[in-house]
Amino acid sequence: MNRLMNKTAVITGAASGMGRATAELFAREGATVVVTDLNEELGSDVVAAITSKGGQARFWQLNVAREDDVARVYQEVGAEFGTIDILINCAGIIGVDKPTHELSEAEWDSLFAVDVKGVFFSTKHAVPYMIRQNAGSIVNFSSIYGLTGNEEFTAYHVAKGAVTMQTKQDAAVYGKYNIRVNSVHPSTVLTPLVEGIANAFPGGIVQYEKVNTANQSIRRLGVPLDVAYAVLYLASDESAWVTGVNLPIDGGFMAR
Numbered sequence: 343m344n345r346l347m348n349k350t351a352v353i354t355g356a357a358s359g360m361g362r363a364t365a366e367l368f369a370r371e372g373a374t375v376v377v378t379d380l381n382e383e384l385g386s387d388v389v390a391a392i393t394s395k396g397g398q399a400r401f402w403q404l405n406v407a408r409e410d411d412v413a414r415v416y417q418e419v420g421a422e423f424g425t426i427d428i429l430i431n432c433a434g435i436i437g438v439d440k441p442t443h444e445l446s447e448a449e450w451d452s453l454f455a456v457d458v459k460g461v462f463f464s465t466k467h468a469v470p471y472m473i474r475q476n477a478g479s480i481v482n483f484s485s486i487y488g489l490t491g492n493e494e495f496t497a498y499h500v501a502k503g504a505v506t507m508q509t510k511q512d513a514a515v516y517g518k519y520n521i522r523v524n525s526v527h528p529s530t531v532l533t534p535l536v537e538g539i540a541n542a543f544p545g546g547i548v549q550y551e552k553v554n555t556a557n558q559s560i561r562r563l564g565v566p567l568d569v570a571y572a573v574l575y576l577a578s579d580e581s582a583w584v585t586g587v588n589l590p591i592d593g594g595f596m597a598r
């Protein structure tokens with residue numbers, strides 16, 4: 343119950359899916375959770391759900407693609423809570439499903455603004471707090487798509503590949519300040535991000551699950567808590583000697 347006692351954790355994209363599951367789990371483990379998201383209504387729901395169970399949480403509306411927004415929010419969080427111990431870079435979008443020769447510059451840029459620059463901006467503005475206290479843990483949401491290629495969502499693959507390398511690079515740079523940086527790489531997890539795609543799939547969600555898990559050892563779609571538990575370990579002091587790790591949470595997809 344107290345794995346994150348006395349820690350302040352900022353989570354981006356915390357209004358939905360895996361960000362929400364992580365926020366609720368962190369609160370149960372004693373963290374003060376800073377729920378941030380573009381979506382104010384859903385983000386406020388998450389805070390209400392946490393505080394109704396006796397947890398500590400506050401919502402900030404935040405667009406991770408805008409540096410001025412990120413800088414302001416993290417400054418306000420620091421003023422309110424004194425520091426930032428944990429940063430979870432979860433906000434992400436999947437963008438259009440096109441191959442390279444069909445992608446427009448605008449489609450590429452809008453995806454990279456959130457999935458790549460969002461991680462960069464949040465890390466940039468959280469790290470100074472961590473340097474000051476000589477401690478911190480950052481967990482980035484990449485994907486199995488950031489580790490290997492396939493025939494779909496090209497821009498998303500490339501963006502998540504950038505997050506994989508941002509993780510290794512920041513782990514290499516910030517270790518001297520006792521700041522750890524790791525990433526999680528889910529395969530398909532049933533969240534609002536993929537529900538629309540799954541429902542539109544020929545044969546519906548049943549067929550979607552069959553096709554999408556065919557290369558996994560454990561042939562079911564993930565649920566948000568499957569990933570949130572891994573994020574909890576990486577965020578907590580239990581992983582004090584773990585940094586620069588790109589951890590698949592994927593039912594065994596990457597093992598094959």
Ligand SMILES: NC(=O)c1ccc[n+]([C@@H]2O[C@H](COP(=O)([O-])OP(=O)(O)OC[C@H]3O[C@@H](n4cnc5c(N)ncnc54)[C@H](O)[C@@H]3O)[C@@H](O)[C@H]2O)c1
Pocket residue numbers: 354355356357358359360361378379380381404405406407431432433434435436456460483484485486527528529530531532533534535536
């Ligand atoms: N669901 C999957 O199968 C899957 C697999 C691998 C990786 N991921 C990654 O996991 C992370 C979470 O995905 P999810 O499936 O829980 O998605 P989700 O759509 O349920 O939640 C994503 C959240 O990010 C927020 N968001 C989007 N753009 C934002 C912005 N510019 N600024 C702030 N918030 C923004 C959304 O409002 C939403 O609340 C994403 O980075 C995603 O790419 C998802």
